Each structure stands twice: as C-alpha cells, then as structure tokens.
Amino acid sequence: MTVKTLPDLKPDAELNLPPERERTLANGLTVIAIRRSAVPLVEVRLRIPFGRAPLAPATLLSQALFTGTGDMSSIDIAAELQAVGGSLGAGLDPDRLLISGNALTDGLDRTLELLASVLTGATYPAEEVSVERERLTDHIQVALSQPAHVARVALLKRVFGAHPYAVQTPAPDQVREIRPEALRELHAARVRPSGAVLVLVGDIDPDQAIDSAEKALGGWTGSAPDGSIPATPALTTGPLLLVDRPGSVQSSLRLALPALVRTDPDYAALSLANLVFGGYFSSRWTENIREDKGYTYGSYSSVEHYVAGSTLVAAAEVATEVTGPSLLETQYELGRIASLPPGEEELEQARRYALGTLRLGMSTQAGLAGLASMYAGFGLRLDHLREHSAALSAATREEVAAAAAKYLAPSRAVTVILGDAEKIEAQLAALTVVERSAA
Amino acid sequence: MAPKIKIPATKYPVERLTLGNGLRVVLSPDRSAPVVGVAVVYDVGIRSEPEGRTGFAHLFEHLMFQGSENLEKLAHFRHVQGAGGSFNGSTHLDYTDYFEVLPTGGLERALFLEADRMRGPRLTEENLRNQIDVVKEEIRVNVLNRPYGGFPWLKLPPVLFETFANAHDGYGSFSDLESATVRDAQEFFDRYYACGNAVLSVTGDFDVAEATAMIERHFGDVPARPAPVLPDFDEPGLTAERRESYTDRIAPLPAIAAAWRVPDPIGAFDAYLPFAVLAEVLTDGDASRLVERLVQRDRSATTMGGYLGFMGDEYQVRNPTAFLLQAHLPPGGDADKVLRTVDEELDRLATGGLKPGELDRTQARMATNLLQETDGVLGRAQPMAVLELQRGRPELLNDLPRLISEVTAEQVAAAAATLRPENRASVEVIPGGAA
Structure with missing residues (x-):
C-alpha cells in the first residue's frame, strides 16, 4: 500500500452575486428579479406577511387558495398552469403565507396572470373547501402519529409558552368548524400586496420580468392590518419534559437554546460554534453519538429564525434503550463547547463548510429563489451573503468560544423528550429532574 | 385555447x-x-x-x-x-x-x-x-x-x-x-x-x-478488475390478481398501493416511456384524472401518487420493474372501491383516449420537472453516471424532455390498456393506530 497525500484545496474565487433588479410597485408589492439562465425555467416565490392570522382559517386558506375563481375551477387553474409547464402551491408559517412554484420561462407571463387571478379573485367554492377541509383534518391526524411532529409540537409549546409561535398546527376540530365565508374574509383582509415580496429567479431578463409582474399584478391592491408579532420570550429553563409515546422504539430528543438574529454582530461566531457542536455531519455531537456509539442514525442542530426571534434547536432520534446515555453525551458535548475553546483545525473546517455551503445554496435557480425570498422576509437582500461571508471569514477563535459559552451552555437548554416513558423515565431521572407532560 | x-x-x-x-x-x-x-x-x-x-x-x-x-x-x-x-x-x-x-x-x-x-x-x-x-x-x-x-x-x-x-x-x-x-x-x-x-x-x-x-x-493506478457477469433478474409476470394487506400499528388511516409490470426500461425504452407519461396524466396535480376523480369528486382518497420504479428512479432501474399507484384514504375508506375506480378510469382512458390539450400540458409539466432536476450539479452527475452504467448513454439526460414530448396519445392509451386487475399486485395498509 502506497501512502498518498490529500490534494490541497484551490482557493475560492470571489463571491459573485447574480444580476438582480428590484422595484416596489404602486400597490406596495416589492418585486425582486434575479437572472440565472442555466435551465429555461423561472422560479416564483410570493411571500405575504401573515403574522397573527387566526391559525385554523389561515392553514385551510393555504390549502384552498387555488380551488377556484369567478371563471375558473380548481381543475381549470391547474390545467392552465400545466399548459405552460407550471405549478403553484401555498404554505403557511407563523410569519407568512408563501406561494411557490415554477414554470417554463416562456410561461412566466401566463403564470403571473393566473397567480393574479387567484390573488384578486379566489372564491373558495363551498364544495372544494369542504374537500380541502377533510383532507387537512386527515393530514393533521397523520401528523399526530409521527414522532417528529409530536416532539416539535411539545417543544414549541415549552419554548414559546403564551407567545403566538407556540402553536403552529391547528387541532382537527378547529379546522372542521371553518366555513368558506371565513376564508373569504381572511383573504380579503390579509392577502394584500402591501408589504408582500415577489421573487422571480431564472432564465429571465430581470427588468422585463419585473415589467411582466407589474402588468399582471398591478390590479392587486390594498393593505393588510399590522400583523407584527411581539419579540419571542427568553427561554425559561426547568425540568426535562417527558412526553409519553407508549411502544415507541426510539426516543425523540429535542433541546432548545437561545440564539441570535442573522444581523447580530455575533451571529457568525454563533453559527460556527453551532457547526462545531452539532450543525453538520463532521460535528462533535454526530461523531460521538453516531460514529462512535451508534445511538442514532443522525443528529443535527441549527438556528431557526422567525421574524420575531431566533432559537437554536438540536434534534436526534435515538434508540429507546440508550436514551439516557444519549442525553448524557449531548450534555457533555454542549458543556465541552461552552467551557473550552474549539481546536484551530476544527474551527477552520467548520468555517470552510459554512462558506462553501453558501456557494452551493446559490448554485441553482430554486436555491437562489428560496434564499432571496427568505432573506426578504427579514428585510435583507442577497448582498447580505457578502456581509455574512465576510463575518464568517473574520470570526476569531475567541469570539466563537465566547458565543458558545453564552448560547450553547447546557445550563440554558430546554429539553423535551418524546418516547416510551415506562422504559426511559428512570434513565433520564438519573441525569436530571424529569417532569411528565400532562398530554 | x-x-x-x-x-x-x-x-x-x-x-x-x-x-x-x-x-x-x-x-x-x-x-x-x-x-x-x-x-x-x-x-x-x-x-x-x-x-x-x-x-x-x-x-x-x-x-x-x-x-x-x-x-x-x-x-x-x-x-x-x-x-x-x-x-x-x-x-x-x-x-x-x-x-x-x-x-x-x-x-x-x-x-x-x-x-x-x-x-x-x-x-x-x-x-x-x-x-x-x-x-x-x-x-x-x-x-x-x-x-x-x-x-x-x-x-x-x-x-x-x-x-x-x-x-x-x-x-x-x-x-x-x-x-x-x-x-x-x-x-x-x-x-x-x-x-x-x-x-x-x-x-x-x-x-x-x-x-x-x-x-x-x-x-489511473486503481487495480484493474473486471466486472462480474450481470445477472438477469427477469421473472414471469402475474397471471392472476394478488391482493395483500397488513396492519400498521402506528398509522391512523388506511392506504392502498398497486403495482403492474411494465416493459423493460432499457431493452424496450420506446414502449416504456408512455408509462412515464401515463403516471403523470393520472396523478400530477388537480387536473390529473385520478386526483380529479378520487380526491375531488368521489372523496374516496385524500392523496394520490403514480410513478415508475419502486424507488421512483424511473430512468435508473433495470427490468423487471413496475408502474405504481398509491393512495391515502379518509377514515373508514374503502380500498377495494378505490381500486375499482382506478380500473374504471384506466378503461376510460384506454378506450376513450385523451382530451384535447391533456397530453400537451402533461408533457410541458414533465419537461419543467426534468429540467429543474438538472439545474444542480448533482442532478446531472448522478443520473449521467447511471445512464452511462446501464445504457452507455449519459447524454440521454439532455434528450428526455424531447422524448417525453414525442410520446403520442395513442401510446398513452395503449399503456393504460395493459394495466388490468388480473395482472395487478396490491397491498392495503390497515390502520392500527386509529385514535
């Protein structure tokens, strides 16, 4: 066997942002158009602020938005979109309604026309709404049988308490009560262009694409009431919350920790500290509980950003019989990163990963569209990538250690574990104070 | 239009x-x-x-x-x-x-x-x-x-x-x-x-x-070792319907999936492609036949999917493989009724053909999906490697949108005609986790 040496990396070229134009239309809609011409498609993202919208009607609205207009049925809308290679769908989170889709480039104008007819003329026909209502309640029922969903529901409630972010999925009974009229009223009040951002990315001329958007969507008018959400509460630590799932062959381990918003001067340092701890495969946490001990298929930690605040969430599904040992190793790795500075080489590795994944994320139309739309939701533009790259490059070992000490300390964690309580409660009680969930 | x-x-x-x-x-x-x-x-x-x-x-x-x-x-x-x-x-x-x-x-x-x-x-x-x-x-x-x-x-x-x-x-x-x-x-x-x-x-x-x-x-210095002989995994198709069910102790609602054998994806590529189009005619979006019928009109299913290959890798699989349909059902849903309706819709397609515009719009949407997948470098590296491995034809990735667009309405109807109850395998999920 001959010894071979790993080739060096070639330094990255300067970060190149794609050609981009932006215009705010008279109706208050901001349109951002970005050119990436690799494939003859265009990606569409329309972000409409939806903070404080009533949860059950808003969720059903997102499912029923495309079910009919004055002169088109749901089938007509879908068929007309398909004819230009297009498709559009809607989703909801506590901050916004997001309409997303794509089409062949030649179909951009038609796609925008169809989008406009839904935005200005969705009728929520009774029959179609009732179909979507039943589908949504079934979908929620299935979600409630998924451990990852149930663990998340418990974590959100524990982290956000009385804050509007605490509940993000409606109960089936709440959905069953909604009549089409409620959707029409909600649409009239909240599906408005003022403050909304449309992102178009693809094989387009950005100026022409904005002209097309102005022509198609200029007749969409009005503004919505203020939906701004109060800042998220600080985490309150307490006993480990144990949620029983009898017969579960794995336990869902979730830890929430405080975090920083993207524009905070210490955010890059926190991002790097998170990577070293658990934010990618080559992190201490994954190398420990997967590659050394075989407790899990995967563990992952990341900062989750909402408009009103950010939280760091660490998640792993671990075998029932090693739930206690998994928590022990997790606390050990959090304690280690919060107490001792990271190694020089492991920090450089995390830094290169962070910088590289930014470039990978920008390398497709869909990636760019998602990034530009997501940033726009926080009042940022793609050029924020340049600032963030510079901050990632500049963060020192001391700054990363300081961020870790402040934000990744296990004493600040809120822990929720979903699993077979009969089998795991004693394991967990050996390590910390455990409180059983009432649910 | x-x-x-x-x-x-x-x-x-x-x-x-x-x-x-x-x-x-x-x-x-x-x-x-x-x-x-x-x-x-x-x-x-x-x-x-x-x-x-x-x-x-x-x-x-x-x-x-x-x-x-x-x-x-x-x-x-x-x-x-x-x-x-x-x-x-x-x-x-x-x-x-x-x-x-x-x-x-x-x-x-x-x-x-x-x-x-x-x-x-x-x-x-x-x-x-x-x-x-x-x-x-x-x-x-x-x-x-x-x-x-x-x-x-x-x-x-x-x-x-x-x-x-x-x-x-x-x-x-x-x-x-x-x-x-x-x-x-x-x-x-x-x-x-x-x-x-x-x-x-x-x-x-x-x-x-x-x-x-x-x-x-x-x-260059990886030792040369020849490829083993590639086995032929072919086996005879079904001669009578097969229907199984099992209880999923966690699932709260019923579900049903069905599969039919299809032509050799490589040796009979021209005969195989119409099945790819058929899957989308039946299940892509609200204007597709089975979504319109089963989800919207009859409400006997809540989701409907159709595709080629058990892992959805339609152009990266060898013979024998299958055309699949799967549906999630509402509480108390009747899987047999769903299968009967599928048979009815396949018959209607096989005998009545496609409606004006139905094939064109399906092909346009399929082109978008194919093109979008190739925008990322891995969306090209991975399929090109497999297309070379299995067909010696990596450039097929460029040709797929055109080849899909050349499939005719007659071919799609003929494909539908081969999916019969008597050569169907199906499996039903019985919910064991109903609240």
Missing part, C-alpha cells in the same frame, strides 16, 4: 472516456456556477444481495464511508465538509452511488477520496458493529417508528414478485444485519466493487483537460 408551448431542451456537453483499468468516466462541464459534482456509481444493488444477507448492499454502502487505504475513520466526512462540500450515498435496486458536491476548488480532493475507497475500504469488526447499529436506527426512524414506514417500496415487491432478488426487503432484517461479517464485506467488495463495474462522473465548473489529468492521476 392558448397555443402549445414549445418544449425546451438543455445542451449540457458530455465527454466519455475509459481509463486503462476499465473505469468509465463521464465529464459534463458547465461553468454557470462555481461548484462541481462528483458521483461514483457501482453496478450492484439490493437485487444482488445473497440470501440470508438482506440489507447487505446498503450496510456495505455505510462501510464505504468508514475509512480507506489512506484515510482514517471520519476522514472522508471531514475532508468533504472541510472543502465546503456535502456528501452522501444511496443504495438502489440495481446500483449504489456515492457523491459529493463542492465549491470548484475542492474537485481534486473529491476525486482523491473516491479513488482511495475504490482501491479498498478499511473493513474492521469495530466499524462493522458500529454501522450495524447506525443502520438499525435508520430502519427504526424510516420504517418502524413512523406511520406508513416502508410503504409501498418495501411492501409491494413481495406481492408482485416471486424470486428472492426481486421480492426481498432491501433494508434488511435485524437478524440478517447482525449476522454480517467482515469477511462477507470483503467478498462483496472483491466481487462487485471492481473499477470495471463502476462509472465516475464529474459535472459543473471545471476544464475538461485539467479534470481528465486529475482523474488519471488519482484513478
């Missing part, structure tokens, strides 16, 4: 070469973003597992990440991610792939890493035991601890097929996984992981001459 939209095509360049040791290489440069994709595909998958070793192809895929000639355990992950990249691997019925996507400057490193494990992974007892544990957790998270786990990709093959190769559980039983040995792994590597049994592909931001020199440098 608006005029028919023109179906566009990509023109990704494709260069093919074969090294002296028999390794086939596909290069497809595209400098529109500063990233590269690297894929190595080996011509071995779930169907080649020996009896008593279910799940072994996938377990072995894990072992290929556990160190190699010049690399310690963990080194592969660290070197890819430390170059700003991402990695993964996946095990399919007919192939196993390994891939990286990285910023441009990491290309040579990725080639080094792939070449090193092609020369030989470090197969140790400790790593084997560790990865058996990891794979068991993977099976728990994806199959045992969630509703509808393995539905239908692990549940339908034993209904449709008879032979071990085609019918067995590709994730594997815990007892088979636990009895795997280092010696099994070494034999599996020696037999199937020959460079003559592999394809390397590189896509994205590179110069062909420079990349060729790098590939020669790193892969």
Whole structure:
C-alpha cells in the first residue's frame, strides 16, 4: 500500500452575486428579479406577511387558495398552469403565507396572470373547501402519529409558552368548524400586496420580468392590518419534559437554546460554534453519538429564525434503550463547547463548510429563489451573503468560544423528550429532574 | 385555447472516456456556477444481495464511508465538509452511488477520496458493529417508528414478485444485519466493487483537460478488475390478481398501493416511456384524472401518487420493474372501491383516449420537472453516471424532455390498456393506530 497525500484545496474565487433588479410597485408589492439562465425555467416565490392570522382559517386558506375563481375551477387553474409547464402551491408559517412554484420561462407571463387571478379573485367554492377541509383534518391526524411532529409540537409549546409561535398546527376540530365565508374574509383582509415580496429567479431578463409582474399584478391592491408579532420570550429553563409515546422504539430528543438574529454582530461566531457542536455531519455531537456509539442514525442542530426571534434547536432520534446515555453525551458535548475553546483545525473546517455551503445554496435557480425570498422576509437582500461571508471569514477563535459559552451552555437548554416513558423515565431521572407532560 | 408551448431542451456537453483499468468516466462541464459534482456509481444493488444477507448492499454502502487505504475513520466526512462540500450515498435496486458536491476548488480532493475507497475500504469488526447499529436506527426512524414506514417500496415487491432478488426487503432484517461479517464485506467488495463495474462522473465548473489529468492521476493506478457477469433478474409476470394487506400499528388511516409490470426500461425504452407519461396524466396535480376523480369528486382518497420504479428512479432501474399507484384514504375508506375506480378510469382512458390539450400540458409539466432536476450539479452527475452504467448513454439526460414530448396519445392509451386487475399486485395498509 502506497501512502498518498490529500490534494490541497484551490482557493475560492470571489463571491459573485447574480444580476438582480428590484422595484416596489404602486400597490406596495416589492418585486425582486434575479437572472440565472442555466435551465429555461423561472422560479416564483410570493411571500405575504401573515403574522397573527387566526391559525385554523389561515392553514385551510393555504390549502384552498387555488380551488377556484369567478371563471375558473380548481381543475381549470391547474390545467392552465400545466399548459405552460407550471405549478403553484401555498404554505403557511407563523410569519407568512408563501406561494411557490415554477414554470417554463416562456410561461412566466401566463403564470403571473393566473397567480393574479387567484390573488384578486379566489372564491373558495363551498364544495372544494369542504374537500380541502377533510383532507387537512386527515393530514393533521397523520401528523399526530409521527414522532417528529409530536416532539416539535411539545417543544414549541415549552419554548414559546403564551407567545403566538407556540402553536403552529391547528387541532382537527378547529379546522372542521371553518366555513368558506371565513376564508373569504381572511383573504380579503390579509392577502394584500402591501408589504408582500415577489421573487422571480431564472432564465429571465430581470427588468422585463419585473415589467411582466407589474402588468399582471398591478390590479392587486390594498393593505393588510399590522400583523407584527411581539419579540419571542427568553427561554425559561426547568425540568426535562417527558412526553409519553407508549411502544415507541426510539426516543425523540429535542433541546432548545437561545440564539441570535442573522444581523447580530455575533451571529457568525454563533453559527460556527453551532457547526462545531452539532450543525453538520463532521460535528462533535454526530461523531460521538453516531460514529462512535451508534445511538442514532443522525443528529443535527441549527438556528431557526422567525421574524420575531431566533432559537437554536438540536434534534436526534435515538434508540429507546440508550436514551439516557444519549442525553448524557449531548450534555457533555454542549458543556465541552461552552467551557473550552474549539481546536484551530476544527474551527477552520467548520468555517470552510459554512462558506462553501453558501456557494452551493446559490448554485441553482430554486436555491437562489428560496434564499432571496427568505432573506426578504427579514428585510435583507442577497448582498447580505457578502456581509455574512465576510463575518464568517473574520470570526476569531475567541469570539466563537465566547458565543458558545453564552448560547450553547447546557445550563440554558430546554429539553423535551418524546418516547416510551415506562422504559426511559428512570434513565433520564438519573441525569436530571424529569417532569411528565400532562398530554 | 392558448397555443402549445414549445418544449425546451438543455445542451449540457458530455465527454466519455475509459481509463486503462476499465473505469468509465463521464465529464459534463458547465461553468454557470462555481461548484462541481462528483458521483461514483457501482453496478450492484439490493437485487444482488445473497440470501440470508438482506440489507447487505446498503450496510456495505455505510462501510464505504468508514475509512480507506489512506484515510482514517471520519476522514472522508471531514475532508468533504472541510472543502465546503456535502456528501452522501444511496443504495438502489440495481446500483449504489456515492457523491459529493463542492465549491470548484475542492474537485481534486473529491476525486482523491473516491479513488482511495475504490482501491479498498478499511473493513474492521469495530466499524462493522458500529454501522450495524447506525443502520438499525435508520430502519427504526424510516420504517418502524413512523406511520406508513416502508410503504409501498418495501411492501409491494413481495406481492408482485416471486424470486428472492426481486421480492426481498432491501433494508434488511435485524437478524440478517447482525449476522454480517467482515469477511462477507470483503467478498462483496472483491466481487462487485471492481473499477470495471463502476462509472465516475464529474459535472459543473471545471476544464475538461485539467479534470481528465486529475482523474488519471488519482484513478489511473486503481487495480484493474473486471466486472462480474450481470445477472438477469427477469421473472414471469402475474397471471392472476394478488391482493395483500397488513396492519400498521402506528398509522391512523388506511392506504392502498398497486403495482403492474411494465416493459423493460432499457431493452424496450420506446414502449416504456408512455408509462412515464401515463403516471403523470393520472396523478400530477388537480387536473390529473385520478386526483380529479378520487380526491375531488368521489372523496374516496385524500392523496394520490403514480410513478415508475419502486424507488421512483424511473430512468435508473433495470427490468423487471413496475408502474405504481398509491393512495391515502379518509377514515373508514374503502380500498377495494378505490381500486375499482382506478380500473374504471384506466378503461376510460384506454378506450376513450385523451382530451384535447391533456397530453400537451402533461408533457410541458414533465419537461419543467426534468429540467429543474438538472439545474444542480448533482442532478446531472448522478443520473449521467447511471445512464452511462446501464445504457452507455449519459447524454440521454439532455434528450428526455424531447422524448417525453414525442410520446403520442395513442401510446398513452395503449399503456393504460395493459394495466388490468388480473395482472395487478396490491397491498392495503390497515390502520392500527386509529385514535
């Protein structure tokens, strides 16, 4: 066997942002158009602020938005979109309604026309709404049988308490009560262009694409009431919350920790500290509980950003019989990163990963569209990538250690574990104070 | 009605070469973003597992990440991610792939890493035991601890097929996984992981001459070993309907999936393509036939899906394979009624043909989906490697939107006519977790 040496990396070229134009239309809609011409498609993202919208009607609205207009049925809308290679769908989170889709480039104008007819003329026909209502309640029922969903529901409630972010999925009974009229009223009040951002990315001329958007969507008018959400509460630590799932062959381990918003001067340092701890495969946490001990298929930690605040969430599904040992190793790795500075080489590795994944994320139309739309939701533009790259490059070992000490300390964690309580409660009680969930 | 939209095509360049040791290489440069994709595909998958070793192809895929000639355990992950990249691997019925996507400057490193494990992974007892544990957790998270786990990709093959190769559980039983040995792994590597049994592909931001020199440098001295003889996994089709059911202890609602054999995806590609179009005519979006009928009108299903290949890899699978339909049902839903309605709609399509515009719009949407998949470097590296491996035809990736657009309404109707109740295999999920 001959010894071979790993080739060096070639330094990255300067970060190149794609050609981009932006215009705010008279109706208050901001349109951002970005050119990436690799494939003859265009990606569409329309972000409409939806903070404080009533949860059950808003969720059903997102499912029923495309079910009919004055002169088109749901089938007509879908068929007309398909004819230009297009498709559009809607989703909801506590901050916004997001309409997303794509089409062949030649179909951009038609796609925008169809989008406009839904935005200005969705009728929520009774029959179609009732179909979507039943589908949504079934979908929620299935979600409630998924451990990852149930663990998340418990974590959100524990982290956000009385804050509007605490509940993000409606109960089936709440959905069953909604009549089409409620959707029409909600649409009239909240599906408005003022403050909304449309992102178009693809094989387009950005100026022409904005002209097309102005022509198609200029007749969409009005503004919505203020939906701004109060800042998220600080985490309150307490006993480990144990949620029983009898017969579960794995336990869902979730830890929430405080975090920083993207524009905070210490955010890059926190991002790097998170990577070293658990934010990618080559992190201490994954190398420990997967590659050394075989407790899990995967563990992952990341900062989750909402408009009103950010939280760091660490998640792993671990075998029932090693739930206690998994928590022990997790606390050990959090304690280690919060107490001792990271190694020089492991920090450089995390830094290169962070910088590289930014470039990978920008390398497709869909990636760019998602990034530009997501940033726009926080009042940022793609050029924020340049600032963030510079901050990632500049963060020192001391700054990363300081961020870790402040934000990744296990004493600040809120822990929720979903699993077979009969089998795991004693394991967990050996390590910390455990409180059983009432649910 | 608006005029028919023109179906566009990509023109990704494709260069093919074969090294002296028999390794086939596909290069497809595209400098529109500063990233590269690297894929190595080996011509071995779930169907080649020996009896008593279910799940072994996938377990072995894990072992290929556990160190190699010049690399310690963990080194592969660290070197890819430390170059700003991402990695993964996946095990399919007919192939196993390994891939990286990285910023441009990491290309040579990725080639080094792939070449090193092609020369030989470090197969140790400790790593084997560790990865058996990891794979068991993977099976728990994806199959045992969630509703509808393995539905239908692990549940339908034993209904449709008879032979071990085609019918067995590709994730594997815990007892088979636990009895795997280092010696099994070494034999599996020696037999199937020959460079003559592999394809390397590189896509994205590179110069062909420079990349060729790098590939020669790193892969040129991988020992030449010939490919094993490719087995024929064909078996006779069904002569009578087969219907099975099982209770999913977690699922709250019923579900049903059905499968029919289809023409050889490679040997009879022209006859196979209409089935790809048929799947979309039936299930793509609110204007598709089965969604309109079953979800919206009858409300006998809440979701409806249709596709080719148990793993959805329609252009990356060999004969025998299947056309699949699957539906989730509302509370108390009647699976037999869903199947009867499917039969009725297939009959209607087979005898009445397509409506004006129905085929054109379906083909336009299929073009968008195909084109979008190729926008990322891995969306080209991975399929091009498999298309070279299985067909010697990586440039097919550029041609697919056009070939799909050339399928005729008569071909789609004729495809529908072959999906009969008497050659159907189906499996029903009985909800055991109803609240």
